[in-house]
Amino acid sequence: MxxxxxxxxxxxxxxxxxxxxxxxxxxxxxxxxxxxxxxxxxxxxxxxxxxxxxxxxxxxxxxxxxxxxxxxxxxxxxxxxxxxxxxxxxxxxxxxxxxxxxxxxxxxxxxxxxxxxxxxxxxxxxxxxxxxxxxxxxxxxxxxxxxxxxxxxxxxxxxxxxxxxxxxxxxxxxxxxxxxxxxxxxxxxxxxxxxxxxxxxxxxxxxxxxxxxxxxxxxxxxxxxxxxxxxxxxxxxxxxxxxxxxxxxxxxxxxxxxTYDSYQPLNMPDWKNFAVEKFQHVSCMQETGKFLNEVVLNNPKSFRIFSPDELESNKLGDVLKNTGRNFQWDEYARANGGRVIEILSEHCCQALLSGYTLTGRTGLFPSYESFLGIIHTMMVQYSKFNKIAQDVKWRGDLSSINYLETSTWARQEHNGFSHQNPSFIGAVLNLKPEAARVYFPPDANCFLSTIHHCLKSRNYVNLMIGSKQPTAVFLSAEDAAEHCKKGASIWKFASNDGGHTPDVVIVGVGVEVTFEVVKAAELLRALLPDLRVRVVNVTDLMVLAAESHHPHALSHTHFQDLFTEDRPVCFNYHGYATELQGLLFERPRLDRISVKGYNEEGSTTTPFDMMLVNSVSRFDVAARAIKGATKHNEKVKEKLDEVLKEIEKRVLEVKQYISTQGKDPEDLYDMPKF
Amino acid sequence: MxxxxxxxxxxxxxxxxxxxxxxxxxxxxxxxxxxxxxxxxxxxxxxxxxxxxxxxxxxxxxxxxxxxxxxxxxxxxxxxxxxxxxxxxxxxxxxxxxxxxxxxxxxxxxxxxxxxxxxxxxxxxxxxxxxxxxxxxxxxxxxxxxxxxxxxxxxxxxxxxxxxxxxxxxxxxxxxxxxxxxxxxxxxxxxxxxxxxxxxxxxxxxxxxxxxxxxxxxxxxxxxxxxxxxxxxxxxxxxxxxxxxxxxxxxxxxxxxxTYDSYQPLNMPDWKNFAVEKFQHVSCMQETGKFLNEVVLNNPKSFRIFSPDELESNKLGDVLKNTGRNFQWDEYARANGGRVIEILSEHCCQALLSGYTLTGRTGLFPSYESFLGIIHTMMVQYSKFNKIAQDVKWRGDLSSINYLETSTWARQEHNGFSHQNPSFIGAVLNLKPEAARVYFPPDANCFLSTIHHCLKSRNYVNLMIGSKQPTAVFLSAEDAAEHCKKGASIWKFASNDGGHTPDVVIVGVGVEVTFEVVKAAELLRALLPDLRVRVVNVTDLMVLAAESHHPHALSHTHFQDLFTEDRPVCFNYHGYATELQGLLFERPRLDRISVKGYNEEGSTTTPFDMMLVNSVSRFDVAARAIKGATKHNEKVKEKLDEVLKEIEKRVLEVKQYISTQGKDPEDLYDMPKF
The missing domain is CATH 3.40.50.970 (Thiamin diphosphate (ThDP)-binding fold, Pyr/PP domains)
Known part of the structure; x- marks a missing residue:
């Protein structure tokens, strides 16, 4: 109006x-x-x-x-x-x-x-x-x-x-x-x-x-x-x-x-019952689907899923095991209830989610990554309303409003350039820090822990981003719980800094780009065993915000504990590089920090080619790491040219394989070994 | 599909x-x-x-x-x-x-x-x-x-x-x-x-x-x-x-x-015929409306305006002097042609603009700032199509796709928080640099020069942001032309660095926030005549991008010429601070640079209160400048506390006036004197 x-x-x-x-x-x-x-x-x-x-x-x-x-x-x-x-x-x-x-x-x-x-x-x-x-x-x-x-x-x-x-x-x-x-x-x-x-x-x-x-x-x-x-x-x-x-x-x-105080907390299952063994490839979405099926069973009247007809495609189909799609014009679904609404209108999904949440219940909006941007102004309007509502004493809490993005730009099996748009992340980052929450759980166990946390949380805008394709599980349930609690940790199994100051820190934020970081560490271990590499994963994006700029922001000391005081830090980021750069801006010594992310490049190409064309592949990470590390390690400096040439050679081999075979070399996705 | x-x-x-x-x-x-x-x-x-x-x-x-x-x-x-x-x-x-x-x-x-x-x-x-x-x-x-x-x-x-x-x-x-x-x-x-x-x-x-x-x-x-x-x-x-x-x-x-090569350049009037005298307050939009009226007259079959019923409200009504709204269901407009379509659907406006532009003509989409975000994914899809189309040899040029944002967050006379959303800027910034163009012309003459340039340009996404309320004209037509060509300049009339290295650089990017910067310079001149202040205005946002990251990016030398090598630089920015921070990221010595911008604060309050609550008022700029400058000027350091107290006192006075009178003190908008 x-x-x-x-x-x-x-x-x-x-x-x-x-x-x-x-x-x-x-x-x-x-x-x-x-x-x-x-x-x-x-x-x-x-x-x-x-x-x-x-x-x-x-x-x-x-x-x-x-x-x-x-x-x-x-x-x-x-x-x-x-x-x-x-x-x-x-x-x-x-x-x-x-x-x-x-x-x-x-x-x-x-x-x-x-x-x-x-x-x-x-x-x-x-x-x-x-x-x-x-x-x-x-x-x-x-x-x-x-x-x-x-x-x-x-x-x-x-x-x-x-x-x-x-x-x-x-x-x-x-x-x-x-x-x-x-x-x-x-x-x-x-x-x-x-x-x-x-x-x-x-x-x-x-x-x-x-x-x-x-x-x-x-x-x-x-x-x-x-x-x-x-x-x-x-x-x-x-x-x-x-x-x-x-x-x-x-x-x-x-x-x-x-209208003012109707929040009903969900009856949440224990996510650890759904946890998977580590060191295998598992689809975050498939496991999340199993978990959501239990959430549906436990909350038959206060939890709904609104999706633009992408549940199956997003591999969340298990939520339909015990409930149906609630579409009254379909004679087979009519008068059968159902916790799921699939209408190909992101605007309707967003508005239904808003109305459902504002009246005290909890909803989830899973979507292809590229299509949540369609409703970004609606999400901002919702957040503005909620910001003001929080200032009013007689208003109670609301459930958080929950978004799940998958089918991301990083895996463009058959869609392509039109389906590459991670801009919803930036929309959430621009909200007031009190509400803004963006998560990049790096594997299935972390995703389970994250969605469990989000569905229990209140008054936030939660954005969770994960992969529907099988990806490496790096952390056990216990480690995942600890990692998600911290928001970011050193992955010791992939690091060789022996707990001391490394020559370089390489950081993954996002599922596929983190896998590339770990593979880069494996590659560097083989090519340059003298290089001391630390691998960090960030699952809660907001920990990176400059101190005091967000409730989750790491203190200066914690930031230094992860990223050292003066060593080069190479971020491999799922979203647009500039948004992470903006987030980091008031952190000290930015000249040692470099960020690569999705760069509006791509097509209906292979997953690995998407990494290559956006300069976030293991080879790009390794090359950035070596170049940065020459300042602090003389041995590395000596071997710089030789190693860079070797990396270039491997890139060419992979590119050639992709262009002739139309698919990625299979060993590319082997679990990294250290 | x-x-x-x-x-x-x-x-x-x-x-x-x-x-x-x-x-x-x-x-x-x-x-x-x-x-x-x-x-x-x-x-x-x-x-x-x-x-x-x-x-x-x-x-x-x-x-x-x-x-x-x-x-x-x-x-x-x-x-x-x-x-x-x-x-x-x-x-x-x-x-x-x-x-x-x-x-x-x-x-x-x-x-x-x-x-x-x-x-x-x-x-x-x-x-x-x-x-x-x-x-x-x-x-x-x-x-x-x-x-x-x-x-x-x-x-x-x-x-x-x-x-x-x-x-x-x-x-x-x-x-x-x-x-x-x-x-x-x-x-x-x-x-x-x-x-x-x-x-x-x-x-x-x-x-x-x-x-x-x-x-x-x-x-x-x-x-x-x-x-x-x-x-x-x-x-x-x-x-x-x-x-x-x-x-x-x-x-x-x-x-x-x-379908592939139908570009028809517009017959453009000379914008300087519409230029206004400097040192008065003039509405950028009103002057732009007069100019667009001439564009309509000169191009009766190849220029259209698509607007969500906001032309009059955006003070662009002069375009209707010689043409009408083309709405066939309205008996008074029926079968009368008309270059303007006003439908309250941003999606329809954007799609009509896309179809019109893709078939070789030129369109303009003026909108309240907060509502262009509604079509940001459509704009991105258009740009993706165009990026690929540019790679195809047999395709000809297209007119740029042109957006004009006014009724911005900076002037919330009667709308308020729901109408504050400058996020479309970020959407354009995330495009490939070849296409992304964002302009903040600081006054009416600069706006005329900018829109003239945009309507003539090809293959870009042009976003122009200006004010519909009367604002100060700082530059003559000649100076405006020169300033817009450079993208950013030192405003000597407001600076007192005498052409030497100043103690501090204060920078405005956006109409209202630039006025505050100039007023801050005036204030500092009065309170601290010893402080050497340089005032810079950026009208073409992309000049700030790190060198080689954008065709318009200033070379390192030019950047230093404007912003010095090591002096504190205080940016007063119209959009979200993080997006400008991301843009500046790879510029050297970022620790001296601070950015303030719209911070999701506001209500149906006075224009100046909007500046205050988002920390971009002249007082905020002055305080930041003084604090930053203490490093380089001993005299300033001595007077720091005293001057900060004086600024605080003035803020309190203004706040009190606003809260009792419900309007801004009138002298607040007096043309700055130096």
Whole structure:
């Protein structure tokens, strides 16, 4: 919604008031506009979908959602009308969408305002609704009241049928179209220009009331139409107004527990029961799927997964072992409940997740890495709402909002350049440090520990990034737990600094790029046994932030313990190098630190070629390490040219193999040996 | 579209083939699938809107756009169906959308696949179309051919009427729904599971043909259904196939000029004719609006503006002086042409801009700063397409794609926290340096020079950020031209280093934050006349990138000329500090450089309070400068505490004024005097 700073939204305000009245006298105890929770969605056009998220697993909740005809032009709203098709009337409540057609946006006419009744009824009937039009201005309160009663009756019919085991096939949920002039009841004309019924009522209709006599008179006579003497008495609202407020708190708008304090912690299984043996290749996602299956079983009414049809492709299919996809238009899924919603609209997924989380439950949004960027502004809006909400004393905690990225740029089996976009990481990094959490668990056990932590956490934006392809398991369950707790550690099994200051530190942040770092250490051990190499993995990105810039940021001492005081440090990073560089900026002695990451290079090529073209392969790491280390180790300096030549030779061999065979040499992924 | 790597898309492939055949025999010479231009839009669901952009001002072009029922679930596609309402049949061509309903996405059923004919016809009739359903598999080629002929006839009818001065009111453009089984004509079953008509035909239907005898046989008999002996002869396509290829190049798909080489440079007015006098406050946007009005006049058929209904609000309303908003459903705008489209869907705006630019014309997308992030992944997809296209020899240049951000976080008169999001800058920074261009013109003259440059440029992604409120003009037209050419300069009028090494360099990047820097210089001159301060403004952000990292990056020497070798440098930056830090990372001696920028703090507060809460006010800059300068100037060190106290006192005074008066002290914006 555009801001309600003035007359512009008089229509909306009048409507909200009449709704409030209706709600308090409604026979449906739990009906509420959920305005606190969903207003934040207005600007980006996703309030409608947020409402659907709010009523899921809240069978007695009915949310009215007012949609301006401006925001109705947005894609996210246009897609969200379909969401009744994902609402099982047994387990979930209902939404009454009210499309408010006043004909104008800030200054242009609206699409819906220029559609006649036939066009509108046709469109929304096609979306699956029963449509009622409310437009008789002289009787608008009565008409709206009776229409809402009709809507409630229709909802009750659908719910009763479903809840008594005889669900209506493709139930046609009610929706309301409210036609009223923009700026209705405001000034008719100012300076000879129409205000009521025109775009000019948007924002400030009488701009010069503080310096122009005529404007002041217009303002005065407008405000007098509200008859303040009837509304106010002795500086207080009159009894007739106060009487509208329901007696019971539970009937007051905004005092529903769902709107301010409804957090239900999940019943979490022990992730260590799902841990795998180390020194094998295992898919992080497959193991996570098994774990999530248990989360679903343990939390049949307070955990949901929203995905743009990528669960199977992301190898998380095990979550479907004990639950289904909740799509009511599919005859095989109809009226069967189900914890999973797969709609190919990231906007809908994000809005459903927001609505579900804001009403106290916990959700997960797994996605191809490249597609979460689609909803980055929605995530930022959510975080802004939550930042302000945290400042309000009477608000309780919320579950964190949880994102899982896989099918990343690092493994482009058949997709290619269009599917390479790790930019959602940067979007989370730009949030306030209190909320921002980004994790790169380096193996399956670390991923299990991380997702367990995230689903239990509160008030954060958690982003977890992992691989769906089998990758090396480096840490036992116990070591993984310890590593994730610290956020970053020296991997002694791959280091040969003997606990002393090394010549160089090589650091992996991300699954595949960490494997390359460990393989680089193996390579360096073979080519240059005199080089003292330390291998570090960072699983919690935020530990790298400059001291005091993030709650997880390593103290200066801890940072030095890992990265030494003055030795070259080569970061091999999953995301864009510049974002990690920005994060590290106020750490001391940056001239010794180099960062390589995804560099917008790639195609439908082999996994290893993706490492090569983005300069994050083991060979690149090894070459950077050697060049950096020459400063501190004379023996290395002597052999520099020779070793670099050997590395170059190996790169060429691999490139040739890939270009002739169309696949990576198989031994490339052998578990590193030290 | 999901990638066509295998059988999954057999249906689509067959269809495309039959379309190609049709097109070559069609009576409409210019009909084309524009597949090169629009395929890149598939993944994010915006191919449909890109098609509409392509036909605008191409009156003889008809684009068929195939929309999968998966991508049809996306918001961008759901909104784009309305775009016929923005198509004037006199000046523009037409789109034939073909919704291909095969019922499945990667693994879940689709919404459209579960809607019956009545539901589908109702929905698309509501959107404004005439709907034809093609579904008779036995006769699919004939049915599709005759349906396309029908569609072409309907288009011709609408165009003829409009072009002979009798436009049809609310013309109902044709669209086609094609129902065919997913994986049609592929293997029926593999390992006992249905393939044809099931989601399993997505991607690889016979995965083990290289190691399993049964699979190999299935693959073989499937491929034999194509009857290769009929299609191929002596290792070449048979004559019957080759005969399908049209003789004339102009009838070959992909050889239409629009698809590969159609760049039309704009006829640009001289921006200096619009320049303003310096030392006054002028709105960059208002002056830019006047300039754009002239661009519109000079280029009546090759320049368009796409805006989410924010032109007036962004103070660019002057572009409407000689042209209108092209919205055919508005009776007052109908059949009147118009260079401006204002739809409240950033996704539609971006896709229209992409389609328009990809077919050789030039567009501009002005937006509130906070809302361009909505389309950041679409912009990235566009850039990826363009990066690859640039590598292809036979492709010509394209106009740059141009974004203008105003209504920024720095002026939150009535919007507030939800409208503060400068993250689109970071999205552009992550592009390949060859394409990424970000400009912060510090005043109206610099803005004119910049937009003139951008609209003339080719193959870039240009992001220009400016203020719509009156702000100080610091540079004359000549100085502005020189400054913009350099990208960054020392502002001597505000500096007191006398051309020698200063004690401190203070740098503004962005309109409002630069004003604060200049005011900080004024303040420091008064409080600490002994302090040698250099003021620098950066208008072309990319000059700061580390040497060789960007074509605009300053050489090491030039960087030192501006920022000295070792003096403290305080950046006051419009965007998120971390992105500038990332950009600067490989510059030497970073420990002397500090960056402040938008820090996710704010509300509906005064402009100056926004500076204060994000620590970029003149007082913050002055305090940082003094603290940094103590190292190099003993006199400053002595007075440090005293001056800091004085600054603190002034901050308190201003804060108190704002909190009691609800506005900024008026003298705060006086032109700085030196």
């Amino acid at each position: 555009r801001p309600v700073t003035s007359q512009g939204a008089t229509g909306e305000l009048a409507l909200v008031s009449s709704l409030c009245g209706l709600i308090s006298t409604s026979s449906f105890e739990s009906m509420t506009s959920m305005s606190c929770a969903i207003h934040e969605g207005g600007e980006l056009g996703y309030a409608l979908a947020v409402s659907f998220g709010a009523v899921m697993d809240n069978p007695d909740l009915i949310v009215t959602c007012l949609i301006g005809d401006g925001e109705a032009e947005t894609g996210p709203t246009a897609a969200a009308w379909h969401l009744t098709k994902y609402l099982d009337p047994v387990e979930s409540g209902a939404v009454i969408p009210i499309l408010h057609v006043n004909g104008f946006k800030i200054s242009e006419r609206t699409i819906f305002g220029c559609m006649d009744d036939k066009e509108l009824i046709c469109l929304f009937t096609g979306y699956g609704y029963q449509v009622a039009i409310v437009e008789t201005l002289e009787l608008i309160d009565i008409e709206l009241a009776s229409t809402l009663d009709w809507a409630l009756g229709e909802i009750k019919k659908i719910q009763l049928a479903a809840r008594s085991g005889k669900p209506i096939l493709k139930p046609r949920w009610p929706m309301i179209i409210l036609r009223s002039p923009k700026g209705w009841t405001g000034p008719k004309k100012v300076d000879g220009e129409f205000i009521e019924g025109s775009f000019r009522s948007h924002q400030i209709p009488v701009p010069n009331a503080n310096k122009d006599e005529d404007h002041l008179r217009i303002l005065q006579s407008w405000l007098q139409t509200y008859d303040p003497s009837r509304l106010l008495k002795d500086g207080m609202p009159a009894k007739s107004i106060l009487d509208i407020i329901p007696e019971k708190d539970s009937k007051k708008l905004g005092q529903l527990k769902q | 999901r990638p066509v790597t295998s059988q999954g898309a057999t249906g689509e492939l067959a269809l495309v083939s039959s379309l190609c055949g049709l097109i070559s025999t069609s009576s409409f010479e210019s009909m084309t699938s524009m597949s090169c231009a629009i395929h890149e839009g598939g993944e994010l669901g915006y191919a449909l809107a890109v098609s509409f952009g392509a036909v605008m001002d191409n009156p003889d072009l008809i684009v068929t756009c195939l929309i999968g029922d998966g991508e049809a679930e996306t918001g961008p596609t759901a909104a784009a169906w309305h775009l016929t309402k923005y198509l004037d049949p006199v000046e523009s061509g037409a789109v034939i959308p073909i919704l291909h309903v095969n019922g499945f996405k990667i693994s879940e059923r689709t919404i459209f696949g579960c809607m019956d004919d009545k539901e589908l016809i109702c929905l698309f009739t509501g959107y404004g179309y005439q709907v034809a359903i093609v579904e008779t598999l036995e006769l699919i080629d004939i049915e599709l051919a005759s349906t396309l002929d029908w569609a072409l006839g309907e288009i011709k009818k609408i165009q003829l009427a409009a072009r002979s001065g009798k436009p049809i009111l609310k013309p109902r453009w044709p669209m086609i729904i094609l129902r065919s089984p997913k994986g049609w004509t592929g293997p029926k079953k593999v390992d006992g599971e249905f393939i044809e008509g099931s989601f399993r035909s997505h991607q690889i239907p016979v995965p083990n043909a290289n190691k399993d005898e049964d699979h190999l046989r299935i693959l073989q008999s499937w491929l034999q259904t194509y009857d290769p002996s009929r299609l191929l002869k002596d290792g070449m396509p048979a004559k019957s196939i080759l005969d399908i290829i049209p003789e004339k190049d102009s009838k070959k798909l992909g050889q239409l000029k629009q």
